[in-house]
Amino acid sequence: MAYKIAILGASGYTGAELVRLIDQHPGLEIAALSGERKAGQAMSEVFPHLRHLDLPALCKIDEIDFAGIDLCFCALPHKTSQEVIRDLPKSLKIVDLSADFRLRDPEDYQTWYGNTHAAVEMQEEAVYGLTEFYRDEIRAARLVAGTGCNAATGQYALCPLIAAGVIDLDQIILDLKCAVSGAGRALKENLLHAELSEGYHPYAAGGTHRHLGEFDQEFSRLAGRPVKVQFTPHLVPANRGILATTYVQGQAQDIYDTLHSAYAQEPFVIVLPFGEVPSTRHVRGSNFCHVGVVADRVEGRAIVFAALDNLTKGSSGQAVQNANLMLGEDETTGLLMAPLFP
């Protein structure tokens, strides 16, 4: 018998991706889909690629009977999510895909998001959802906070290195290349096809991107002292994918060995042979993350690359992986499909 699942905010891209994944998951069953502004519409209207599925129509959140729900994915906008989750039954297992519970410290939250948190008391309860590094806590958690998709990519490249102390903590540069679906389905001029295709540009340059809050929190925790990386994301004309190019100082072979050993048993994080580089197109639509290490010609420097699909491993796939742990399912169930190429 399958677990009953609700998806709040099912009319966005991460919501649709959750439906795609859960549909192929033998242990999960979609019981409710919410979408405040599109309540009453069939999912096939909002996402015609799902028209072959027999899905509940979109409803308002307060129409859902959570008594029958085993686990709830929240794919709501930032700030809305905390208000909704605050009022959900306290017994309900929740995987939140928004930014609202990623930062543990209320002050950090206020610094990066500019408002007081509406559910401060739950910030501490929430477990940070980077599965490979919080597996045990997630298994026991009631509320898991999905990571930022950029934040996940950068952490796959760097976390083991910072924990092992094999790189200079004051000389870390994260140059990210992001596809457009990470920005969601919002109507913004810079997301139009005519504005975006055939060109690329940096954004939030210089250290203003909110995912830095996650980097600071997690890297400092691992290092046992404050770590502040440089981080510049770039928007690239593709729909899915994040590529992190990480410039670090340390011995390339140590760096490679550290990553190779850290991920040796991981089902979804694959370290390429030394010197090989990943491509976003080789993880597209999948839950895999490819990590590559190259020694630079400048002695004592290396480049660490990580590539994943922002909608899958970067958000909805990660969310299902965490739900698997929370529900006692095998962690990989429903997530082993190969990337779509070409």
Added chain:
Amino acid sequence: MAYKIAILGASGYTGAELVRLIDQHPGLEIAALSGERKAGQAMSEVFPHLRHLDLPALCKIDEIDFAGIDLCFCALPHKTSQEVIRDLPKSLKIVDLSADFRLRDPEDYQTWYGNTHAAVEMQEEAVYGLTEFYRDEIRAARLVAGTGCNAATGQYALCPLIAAGVIDLDQIILDLKCAVSGAGRALKENLLHAELSEGYHPYAAGGTHRHLGEFDQEFSRLAGRPVKVQFTPHLVPANRGILATTYVQGQAQDIYDTLHSAYAQEPFVIVLPFGEVPSTRHVRGSNFCHVGVVADRVEGRAIVFAALDNLTKGSSGQAVQNANLMLGEDETTGLLMAPLFP
């Protein structure tokens, strides 16, 4: 226990797509992969998106022991395929993805392909692989000839209409828009990104495209008299997808009813509500075909649209669907994944 599968010509796009599908199929297991020019290489070198899989290395065809193979997919180039299949064990079940066994009449074959067939005696044996119209024959077949991807798309729009006699057989126009992966992984100047992206153009215009051989054969068979359609394909800057825009003369409501009833029980062919139109992006990466009917403002005319993914429903997905029938598996096994959007 799973059926043992060989894929000949696994280094092309349809080969990789077969691997993607079979990997998720509980009843099939890849036992051998051939690639003459890349023999000895690991599949992960040729297709890094498959590096998470434990696959046999590419080998030469004559290195395969077919005694242990239950079914063989041939994804070889045209002309090569007939020579290879001619010499395979006569007991082996085969799904051929090339053009070599699509035309039953040796003269037709010579007309469209310009050479004498190397396995004329097998042309008659081969069953045409358009599953929805040859289901019983395929179930009993040893050799199934996968259809052209353009030919499949046009036939989903037209076959039931021609069979039912609800359209004028002398006024059929098929305007197709095709994505680039249909042209394969060949090194041709016009397939380069810089040549192809940001523009679109017709090709093989005026009735020279080889898939017309299939249209003529199948449409004439259904009509019981010669039917010659007009067919113009166009190359569009996307990787996957075929959209057929079919201009027909007849009553739109009759046309809709005919299609709706013909596909009512089909798991993969979905007829949209009357007046709605399909999009290739809503079938991308899936085995579904979406069919739409719109009445034209000119009385007595209608437009029938069909959209599918050329690499899935148009070739490798169709091949697995046929293999399921040939092996006694459920027809839909391994093929119900949702499209990838966005």
Added chain:
Amino acid sequence: MAYKIAILGASGYTGAELVRLIDQHPGLEIAALSGERKAGQAMSEVFPHLRHLDLPALCKIDEIDFAGIDLCFCALPHKTSQEVIRDLPKSLKIVDLSADFRLRDPEDYQTWYGNTHAAVEMQEEAVYGLTEFYRDEIRAARLVAGTGCNAATGQYALCPLIAAGVIDLDQIILDLKCAVSGAGRALKENLLHAELSEGYHPYAAGGTHRHLGEFDQEFSRLAGRPVKVQFTPHLVPANRGILATTYVQGQAQDIYDTLHSAYAQEPFVIVLPFGEVPSTRHVRGSNFCHVGVVADRVEGRAIVFAALDNLTKGSSGQAVQNANLMLGEDETTGLLMAPLFP
């Protein structure tokens, strides 16, 4: 001394394209740029690709002193345009790029656009801006109505054939493939990169697209009797370009000769050698229109293709071409730049 030019509605794509063209035109000089919602902003904020130019800031229309203006381009939204033009000085030369003055008959206008025209008296005055067919009228005109970009493309393929009577007037099918910039810079979900790229679909199918008003008007005028074509546009993932695939019944050689002779002296409409097909990528960014004719394998049928850049020959380039005529400049001045490829 250069003519002083005002562009109303300069914050949209056709506005920016006018600036690009006029900047290279030795006889024209931009004196005023309006943008109601962005008034006060520099053009370089709205269109950073124009930041090297010394341009007037965007203003409101009522801030412009039209006494110093020789010619005004109106790139305003439909309906707004007619209200603005109605109140402009009667001596001012105007090239309107909106749909407001394309249809001469007030009833036709109401049928296709759904509202009563706010400047009915000017509808008759306006000259239809398809330069090659209204050259003398445009030279003498005060108000020229730019054509629809789809309408222009279809007419380049068909007008000479209808005028010459070499095709069956009751069997004309226009299948168009349009790039996205034709839809403008409006914030619509279906114009987002993530929605539009990697797929394609028909829209306004069955005869509901407003450009049919122009086809009906112009084709019927040329034929001397009502002509109603079938017209289905498709949205393709590229930024610039329209390709018309026109299915006609008649002798291909007559058709070719008619087009070849009609355009023999035209500087911008190029008829390819018989049997060759055009591509949108070969006219991108230019004012050229490529026309190709192919005989179909079905006797007595032909396909006529036309390709142009919707923002240049389809709107802003056409507008400058017409302005050249109205101002007594050489028709080709500022418009002979080669396409941008790749």
Added chain:
Amino acid sequence: MAYKIAILGASGYTGAELVRLIDQHPGLEIAALSGERKAGQAMSEVFPHLRHLDLPALCKIDEIDFAGIDLCFCALPHKTSQEVIRDLPKSLKIVDLSADFRLRDPEDYQTWYGNTHAAVEMQEEAVYGLTEFYRDEIRAARLVAGTGCNAATGQYALCPLIAAGVIDLDQIILDLKCAVSGAGRALKENLLHAELSEGYHPYAAGGTHRHLGEFDQEFSRLAGRPVKVQFTPHLVPANRGILATTYVQGQAQDIYDTLHSAYAQEPFVIVLPFGEVPSTRHVRGSNFCHVGVVADRVEGRAIVFAALDNLTKGSSGQAVQNANLMLGEDETTGLLMAPLFP
């Protein structure tokens, strides 16, 4: 009277771009076009977007009478170029777009290109073609070596900073994002549309890209001591454009002031307001380079961005700019067209 121009290697992208630019240049006239393998073909066959032009057919180099030629652009492949140029008349002015004369030191050349130079004696004669930094030498030169397109982009960001000593010379990281036309029209699997679109990846990572030879030569010359930067290029799914993201250590305001003052009088290099970032789409098809400076949140660090079109400012536009100087024309003639957007 216009100068007579020959283009050797006119069948590649930089050749076609030269034709596009020269066609609009009032002082230059194309007298000969070579293309060894396509000799005898019309340019309109090889590049249909140029079919409106009256151009000489492609010929073999030894068919050209160089006596009538004032200046020759060599857009030949690396290695071929040095052999051809060695044997051209010594009085002929030459702008070479290949890599063959970029490095002055024969040993450096051998290190990066792996072979002995076939015209060592001309390496010293050649002037490095980065116009803004070698203007006087170019004016007097007979042979100018066009820069690498990546090398140009990186140098626009860094040269003034290195010369002024405002950044740490041992901590320079160049992360480049390159469009595909920079790789030329060669038939390589990784340049196919199906392989390249919808994804992105690094290449030549770790310090193996040949343009590092240029960086080392020029940066060390400016610094007066060896400078070795880190350089990682990435291939992005677009046709034109290079974006350099340069991570440097120094005071952001000093860095900005240095660049602003260095480029204050430059017609083609535009420094954006402090804190603003460039986009490749805003220079597409033009000869402009946009430079932006952003202070990082980490004290004492800054990011310098530079964006240009690899085929224009990065190669053929630069070549025409240099030819203008060599011929005594105004430096900007024929090069001031606005970018094509969208």
